[in-house]
Amino acid sequence: MADNKKTATLEFGDTRVDLPMYSPTAGPDVIDISKLYAQAGVFTYDPGFTSTASCDSTITYIDGIKGELLHRGYPIDQLAEKSHYLEVCYLLLYGELPSAAQLEAFENRVTRHTMVHEQMHNFFRGFRRDAHPMATMVGVVGAMSAFYHDSLDINDPDQREVASVRMIAKLPTIAAMAYKYSIGQPFIYPRNDLDYSANFLQMCFAVPAEDYEVNPILSRAMDRILTLHADHEQNASTSTVRLAGSSGANPFACIAAGIACLWGPSHGGANQACLEMLKEIGTPDRIPEFIARAKDKEDPFRLMGFGHRVYKNFDPRAKVMKQSADEVLDLLGVEDNPVLQVAKELEAAALADPYFADKKLFPNVDFYSGIILEAMGFPTSMFTPIFALSRTVGWISQWKEMLGDPGQKIGRPRQLYLGETMRNYVDVEDR
Ligand code: CMC
Numbered sequence: 001m002a003d004n005k006k007t008a009t010l011e012f013g014d015t016r017v018d019l020p021m022y023s024p025t026a027g028p029d030v031i032d033i034s035k036l037y038a039q040a041g042v043f044t045y046d047p048g049f050t051s052t053a054s055c056d057s058t059i060t061y062i063d064g065i066k067g068e069l070l071h072r073g074y075p076i077d078q079l080a081e082k083s084h085y086l087e088v089c090y091l092l093l094y095g096e097l098p099s100a101a102q103l104e105a106f107e108n109r110v111t112r113h114t115m116v117h118e119q120m121h122n123f124f125r126g127f128r129r130d131a132h133p134m135a136t137m138v139g140v141v142g143a144m145s146a147f148y149h150d151s152l153d154i155n156d157p158d159q160r161e162v163a164s165v166r167m168i169a170k171l172p173t174i175a176a177m178a179y180k181y182s183i184g185q186p187f188i189y190p191r192n193d194l195d196y197s198a199n200f201l202q203m204c205f206a207v208p209a210e211d212y213e214v215n216p217i218l219s220r221a222m223d224r225i226l227t228l229h230a231d232h233e234q235n236a237s238t239s240t241v242r243l244a245g246s247s248g249a250n251p252f253a254c255i256a257a258g259i260a261c262l263w264g265p266s267h268g269g270a271n272q273a274c275l276e277m278l279k280e281i282g283t284p285d286r287i288p289e290f291i292a293r294a295k296d297k298e299d300p301f302r303l304m305g306f307g308h309r310v311y312k313n314f315d316p317r318a319k320v321m322k323q324s325a326d327e328v329l330d331l332l333g334v335e336d337n338p339v340l341q342v343a344k345e346l347e348a349a350a351l352a353d354p355y356f357a358d359k360k361l362f363p364n365v366d367f368y369s370g371i372i373l374e375a376m377g378f379p380t381s382m383f384t385p386i387f388a389l390s391r392t393v394g395w396i397s398q399w400k401e402m403l404g405d406p407g408q409k410i411g412r413p414r415q416l417y418l419g420e421t422m423r424n425y426v427d428v429e430d431r
Contacts, residue, residue, distance in 0.1 A: 015040050026061050026070075043414040050309075053234075054411070055242065059092060059397050060233040064310035069317065071231060072096070080320045085226040085390070086110060086196050089168055092231050092397040107196075113169035114190035114199065116177070117147045124181050133178035133385045134263045140174050141167075142256035152250045154403060163251040164396045171389040172196065176203030179382050197223040200389075205377065218376055221328045225369055228317040229387050231394025235309075237261040237268065241395040242402050243411040251399065258395045259388045265304070268391070271366035271383040274305035275339065275374055283338065284345040291346075295355045303350060305367030312360040321368035328372050343371050 006021040008031045017040045020032040030053050033044055046052045061070045069076040072091050079088055083097075090098045090106050098106060123143055127136050144166070145152060151163035177187050180203075188203045198219040206212035232238070240261040244254040262268035281290050293301040308315055334340060347363055350356045373383050402408055 010036075010040070012040075012042070024056075027063070037414075043416070045416050049234075049239070054239060055234065055402065055405070057233065057398065057401060058095070059401060060231045060394070062233055062310050064308070064312050067311055067314040067316045069232070076228065076316050077320055080224050080227050083227065084195075085223050085230065088227050088230050089393040092393050093164065093400070109165055110169045110196070111192050113166050114173055114192070116170050116173050120147060121177075121187060124177055124187075127181065129181070129184060131178075131182065133175065133182055133381055134259065134269075134388070136178040136181065137174060137385050137388055138256055138260050138263070140178070141171070141259055142253055144170070144252040145250045148252070152252075154245075154248060154250065160251065160400060160403070164400065167251070167255055167392050167396060171392045172200040173203060175382070175385040175389045176200060178385060179204050179378075182381065195219065195223075197226060201376075204382075215331070217327060217331045221324050221372055221376070224320065224324050225372065225386065226390040228321060228365055229369075229390035231391070231397060234398075235267065236264075237391065238395055238398050241399050245399045245402055246408065246411040248410075251396070254399055255392060255395055258391070262388050262391065263384060268384045268387040270304055270364070271370040271373070271387065272380045274366055275370040275380045275383065277304045278339045278342045278346070278370075281342050281346065284342055287342065287346050287349050291349055291353060294350075295353075303346075303356075303361070305363055305370065306350060306356065307359075307361040308364050311362070311364065314362050315364045317365035318363050318368055321365050321372070322363075325368045325372050325375075328375050332375050334375050337375070339374060340371060343367070 006023070006029065007018045008021050010017050010019060017036065019036065021029050022032060023029050037043060044052070059072065061073075062068065071079060071088065072095055074083075074091065074097075079091075083091075086107050087098065087103055089110075090103060120140065120143070123140065124136065127139070148163070148166060151159045151166060153159045173190055180187050186208055188206045188208070190199050191202060192199075194202060194214065198214040198216075201214050201219055201222055202212050234242075237258040241254045241258040244257040245251075249257075265273040277290070281287060290301070290303070293299045294303045294306075329340065347367070350361070350363075356362070369387075370380070370383055373386065374380070378386070
């Protein structure tokens, strides 16, 4: 824990409490209220945790005003440019960039764990054929705890490590299987001669009937999508994983909880929601109508892929993703695609509109990731599963950090109760 030479004083009525303050290495100071109830008999109230730090962490730092995202201190644009997904996984998990030998050993280890237990194929077949791949992922990742009994003991560091590597290695296989199942094609086994992203693409797009060659520009773009989504400090799904893990739940159950949370359209489901919105808009002439709806207080509609809880000037991931989108669209020659045309014009129209500028609403990473994935040939239902597989390493890193914290406690928020006070039960005939 950082220094606590400073204190904050809270006064209400006759009560006065001094609360310790801590200074982080970057970001605003925090006031420690953990003893507040014991000292002063009050709770704090912060729906949505907009001002509450739930843990200390050394993994990821975001400065929403500057538009800065650092993993273990390294800026995301440098990592997206110079590194690759598995190296970023190593960095997130172990805290430092690996030496060449460490990276080779890690990549080897992950590659040797990409197959799933053969019996899991039967498990998949229990889902309805038209199941959303996220529904399948929540179920299958949770079910990994029924297949890998030798990595469930969270108190054994070796088992924690094996569970971590298994999930990083198998999530692409599981996501690809969920996709293949949903379109009625045979599962494609992983290939150890391909890198992580190329292997994922071949598991999604190859068929047993013919050879499939992975285009290196597309696998590089996929690697960037994975890198840009790898971690994002204490967002909703990560906090869900930490909360689930705080009870001592097994690692597969915790990651399944994270996947469930990520599914929502305000979080990981935004890239799917964004593409569906672009398709609903259909043609550029309808853009003003949708912009007007987004601005109308009476209409719950929001421009999907715009705005962020933390980034209030720009999303640094979106900058890199936009560049990647241009490369992929160039390669595939799909400039005439009507969805992409609507996307380009909607972006320009929203950026020129004072409503969005005043509220600091800019395109986020999901605005562009959906465009790339659509151009690559993924259906919208696969967008969130791809986000889930890339975020798995972030969830695991945060979960391991939490378990390693000697002061770790079960998460248990308080509430502002506004219901009835105690009243006596009324027999049914008297109601
Ligand atoms: N379109 C129109 N208005 C918006 C939008 C939007 N996309 N986002 C926020 N606003 C307005 C909102 O109505 C509110 O207006 P007012 O102050 O007049 O009531 C103001 O901006 C602030 O909104 P908020 O809901 O208090 O902001 P928040 O920080 O709680 O919400 C958000 C952040 C991401 C949930 C929200 O911007 C949103 O719903 N965006 C669309 C969904 C989306 O793209 N999500 C992906 C986020 S990036 C991926 C990830 O990291 O998970």
